[in-house]
Amino acid sequence: MLNIGVIGYGFIGKVHTQHYMNNPNVNRVIIADPLEENRKNAEKMGLKTYENFEDMLNLEKLDAISICTPHHTHRDITLRVMDFKIPILLEKPVATSREEIKEIIEKGERLNIKVMVAHSLRFSDTFRLAKKLIEEGEIGEILFIIGKYLAFKDYNQYPKWKTTKKEAWGGTLFRDGIHIVDAIVWFSGKKIASVNGLPLNLLFNTEVEDTFLGTINFQDGSIAQLSMSSITKGFEQIGLEIYGEKGSIKVTNDELVFYKEDDTPRYIKPAIGASDFWKNQIDHFVDCIIKNKEPIVTLKEAEKTMEAIFMLYESAKV
Numbered sequence: 660m661l662n663i664g665v666i667g668y669g670f671i672g673k674v675h676t677q678h679y680m681n682n683p684n685v686n687r688v689i690i691a692d693p694l695e696e697n698r699k700n701a702e703k704m705g706l707k708t709y710e711n712f713e714d715m716l717n718l719e720k721l722d723a724i725s726i727c728t729p730h731h732t733h734r735d736i737t738l739r740v741m742d743f744k745i746p747i748l749l750e751k752p753v754a755t756s757r758e759e760i761k762e763i764i765e766k767g768e769r770l771n772i773k774v775m776v777a778h779s780l781r782f783s784d785t786f787r788l789a790k791k792l793i794e795e796g797e798i799g800e801i802l803f804i805i806g807k808y809l810a811f812k813d814y815n816q817y818p819k820w821k822t823t824k825k826e827a828w829g830g831t832l833f834r835d836g837i838h839i840v841d842a843i844v845w846f847s848g849k850k851i852a853s854v855n856g857l858p859l860n861l862l863f864n865t866e867v868e869d870t871f872l873g874t875i876n877f878q879d880g881s882i883a884q885l886s887m888s889s890i891t892k893g894f895e896q897i898g899l900e901i902y903g904e905k906g907s908i909k910v911t912n913d914e915l916v917f918y919k920e921d922d923t924p925r926y927i928k929p930a931i932g933a934s935d936f937w938k939n940q941i942d943h944f945v946d947c948i949i950k951n952k953e954p955i956v957t958l959k960e961a962e963k964t965m966e967a968i969f970m971l972y973e974s975a976k977v
């Protein structure tokens with residue numbers, strides 16, 4: 660039975676905690692968060708808390724850690740936790756620069772630490788099925804992908820850090836659209852030739868963008884088009900359309916529809932619906948610890964997604 664430490668008990672820290680508590684292989688969850696209000700919330704759930712994560716690491720016997728803190732803290736906290744040589748589930752984005760990511764990868768490899776990155780859509784049943792269909796050649800070579808993360812987020816109600824360059828580093832692409840870019844990199848598996856990115860502030864006057872449009876051009880000539888926005892009220896669209904030589908897939912977490920051109924063109928809707936990808940992600944991480952398996956989203960895998968993200972921001976700074 661595992662004892663898990665969760666660093667950062669905000670929105671996603673609470674989600675990690677709940678799923679750990681529901682996992683039969685987890686004994687206790689312990690929280691570290693500098694905010695008293697958040698520690699009180701955790702204590703109301705019967706959880707032991709620490710103000711400082713280093714105290715938690717020093718005083719508790721922990722088997723693994725989730726890092727659920729603001730983006731600018733990921734590097735320092737991850738490197739420090741690695742000194743304790745226990746598995747880490749690190750929230751996306753890995754860190755805020757290529758150099759920071761290299762440092763994390765280098766130390767993780769040197770100390771042989773299991774690190775999984777929370778690219779959560781890889782744990783969605785429908786997204787997993789899309790990957791399987793692509794791998795089995797059902798739609799042939801991918802030619803064109805449309806990726807959307809359109810979901811209204813009121814920046815005025817957000818924790819302040821999410822709107823500042825220093826702490827969040829980026830806005831809708833870095834925080835949300837990254838899930839779609841990760842799915843594109845994962846589904847396509849192709850090398851990127853070039854990108855075009857356009858960060859915009861259409862509604863909120865913050866340091867980080869509320870909208871990001873872009874394209875990712877792959878070396879084989881295929882292309883992905885991105886629409887990410889936090890200002891789109893009413894019609895939430897988080898998913899991908901993947902157009903191949905022989906067919907197409909439309910996927911969200913709610914459903915997958917598959918168009919195939921055999922003898923008779925047809926639409927196929929597998930009997931598979933919405934899944935709790937956050938639960939699947941935590942269960943996978945626990946399973947990887949218990950069975951000493953390599954997680955499906957390693958730092959190296961996440962680094963490919965981060966490269967696409969950094970390229971997209973850099974292309975806009977011309």
Ligand SMILES: NC(=O)c1ccc[n+]([C@@H]2O[C@H](COP(=O)([O-])OP(=O)(O)OC[C@H]3O[C@@H](n4cnc5c(N)ncnc54)[C@H](O)[C@@H]3O)[C@@H](O)[C@H]2O)c1
Nearest residue numbers: 667668669670671691692693694727728750751777779818
């Ligand atoms: N995988 C997903 O689907 C998903 C969803 C939401 C957020 N996230 C990611 O999770 C991370 C946290 O986002 P959030 O929405 O929960 O933010 P949040 O602001 O709700 O929570 C962050 C928490 O970290 C705490 N914190 C700050 N510095 C700390 C430190 N040094 N030690 C311990 N705790 C500290 C804050 O007090 C706060 O409670 C981000 O990287 C975000 O991108 C991932």
